Amino acid sequence: MSFKSLLYTAIVLVILVKSGVLSNPFASNQDYVEKYEGQVILYATTWCGYCKKVRQLMKKNRIPFTEYDIEKSPEGYAEFKELGGRGVPLMVIDGEVIRGYNPSAILEGANNL
Numbered sequence: 001m002s003f004k005s006l007l008y009t010a011i012v013l014v015i016l017v018k019s020g021v022l023s024n025p026f027a028s029n030q031d032y033v034e035k036y037e038g039q040v041i042l043y044a045t046t047w048c049g050y051c052k053k054v055r056q057l058m059k060k061n062r063i064p065f066t067e068y069d070i071e072k073s074p075e076g077y078a079e080f081k082e083l084g085g086r087g088v089p090l091m092v093i094d095g096e097v098i099r100g101y102n103p104s105a106i107l108e109g110a111n112n113l
Helices: 003-019 029-035 049-060 074-082 103-111
Strands: 040-044 066-069 090-093 096-099
Touching (some): 040 074, 049 103, 066 074, 090 103
Parallel strands (some): 040 066
Antiparallel strands (some): 040 090, 090 096
């Protein structure tokens, strides 16, 4: 592979990471821990069945959380993309990113707050 090809590939990768299409493989989890410390945040949509299950789980276990509808909230969508979001539900519990409906991880994270 020539230097020119490597340079073009690197530029394309940087653009994809900056636009949120790809997550940054070099990003530190520490950034998320500091930004979301002590918080429970759900990134969801109104039509998602698994998002509904997460809401029910949170309410049943009396776990307070902040929800962003990524289709209606520009701020929520931007954070979702920053976290490498590709599908919902996506949660951040005390800086730990949880993708999909994972009741045991959700409850474990919330119980550690």
